[in-house]
Amino acid sequence: MSEADERVLDYPLPAPEALEPPAEWDELRQRCPVSRAKLPSGDEVALLTRYADVKQVLSDDRFDRQLNQPDAARLSDTDSGGVFNSEMSSTLPQGGEGHLRWRRLLNRWFTAKRTNALRPEIAGMAEQLIDEMIASGHPADLKAGLGFPLPVWVICDVLGVPSDDRDRFSRWSDMFLNLTRFTGEEVKTAEREFFEYMRDHITAKREDPGEDVLSELIAATAEEGEPMSDKQLAATGLGLLIAGHETTANMIGKMVAMLLADRDRWRALVADRTLVRTAVEESLRFDANSGLGTVRYLGEDADVAGVELPRGTTVMCSMAAANRDAEAFEGAAEMDLSRSPNPHLAFGAGVHSCLGQALARTELQVTLEVLLEKLPTLELAVPAEQLRQLEGLVVGGLREVPVRW
Amino acid sequence: MKITVDEEKCCGAGTCVLTAPDVFDQRDEDGVVVLLDESPGADLQASAREAASTCPAQAILLSERA
Ligand code: HEM
Ligand code: SF4
Secondary structure, eight states, X not given: OOTTOOOEEESSOOOSSTTSOOTHHHHHHHHOSEEEEEOTTSOEEEEEOSHHHHHHHHHOTTOBOOTTSTTSOOSOSSSSOOHIIIIIHHHSOOSHHHHHHHHHHHHTTSSHHHHHHTHHHHHHHHHHHHHHHHHHOSSEEHIIIIITHHHHHHHHHHHTOOXXXXXXXXXXXXXXXXXXXXXXXXXXXXXXXXXXXXXXHHHHHHHSOOSSHHHHHHHHHHHTTOOOOHHHHHHHHHHHHHHHHHHHHHXXXXXXXHHHHSHHHHHHHHHOGGXXXXXXXHHHHHOSOOOSOEEEEOSSOEEETTEEEOTTOEEEEOHHHXXXXXXXXXXXXXXXXXXXXXXXXXXXXXXXXXXXXXXXXXXHHHHHHHHHHHOTTOEESSOGGGOOBOOOSSSOOBSOOEEEO | OEEEEOTTTOOOOOHHXXXXXXXXXXXXXXXXXXXXXXXXXXXXXXXXXXXHHHOTTOOEEEEOOO
16 A cells, blocks of 8 residues: 555545446546445455456456455455355355366357347246236336346246246345345345255256256266266356346346436437347446456565555455546546447456356347337436435345336 | 457457347357457448457457558
8 A cells, every 4th residue: 555545544435426436436546546444344355446456356366255255345244255265265266277167168158159048038027027017007116127037037048947936036136135025034044045045056957958057067077987966066057146136137227227227328229229248238337336346365475556465355346447548448427329449347357257158238229229229218217316326235236217108 | 540459358248249139249158258250341440449449358459540
């Protein structure tokens, strides 16, 4: 840390409005690219806000998410830090060779080709959900009606879970993610039910393999002579649900809200559907409310932005701040629906960069296409200033997205 | 334009294939990038450049000579 700045920020930084960036970002990027910030747990991190620095740290595969190190900062002060920290990180490899193997195995299911092949199915889901929303009339909450269910339906498909069980997955996911709204006891029960369900589901897949990712993992790891255990398979299912549901659900809501906040944006898209791809990328870049950021634990000393960070430091990379860095993006404060190239960091960077990004992109593109098709007159039912941020800790989002048409 | 890819660095996220499907593909077994066209014609160069700059693993290298 520089001597000059002894200030310790309270993190996350408050934003003036749900779609607006925190006032401090500009100043931090310019004057204090490595700043001290205190998490809700009381632990301190080094906060990075410049594009170049965030990209450098995320791309450096010496740094992992090994937040179980005794001196690593804890995110929250609840004892477990949530399901993601407990089950997922203890059963699945977080770094090194083990992670590489797990990732390459899963990659075969998440290639651009495979996710493209899911397009018609995803479009069918979006159509069904939007039709139901239209049938119940406006104003409607687009987040509850479309943003929340769509990604969990997609993950059920990926896991080979029959559509009749989608609602149970939805409810479990809701309970895992909204840790504050439910008691520890309720979450534990949901966790138990989920693992019981997965155990039976995996047994069924072992006997009668399908086209899903679990069947694929069972076959591929057996072939390599290192079969994956039921426990690892179930943890992978949980990991995909947790990593892919809340993130995408909130992004659908925020994307639509940002595009409707200025009707010229929506009109431009209605007039020219070829903008959908770049508009999705720009929504990912422009999202000022993407959550805490991504953490890395420094297992050795590192030099970032000319500052010597000692080993043992926990670094918080704010991708959202980096994505608004004027050094990296021309007109960074403007939403430009045709921006290209758009090397934003919303999916992270380096070996841990989002495994599901091709799928997430497909979900966002298809949702937007179907909305433009079915509801070209869509608009926000409240002024954008009245949209409210979700209270959650890790993934940023809007509580609801009230719309009419 | 001449393109090279670093298979070791590639994390298989498929961004390049979504951006420039005529230039890049991914192996079915592990999602690692496959270069379809190492010196793409003029009409594909913009999307190849975009793929290189948006690759999350910085696994795509471009040299503008030849
Ligand atoms: C708009 C939606 C999404 C956003 C913004 C997003 C963002 C991210 C980010 C920033 C990371 C990196 C975390 C780190 O570096 O520590 C990540 C990792 C990951 N994401 Fe996503 N994600 C999204 C959707 C999805 C979907 C749909 C899936 C799969 C169904 C998914 C699965 C994963 C997995 C498994 C990882 C861990 C990868 C690894 O450790 O190698 N994500 N995501
Ligand atoms: S974008 Fe980069 S990391 Fe992703 S598949 Fe292509 S080369 Fe590999």
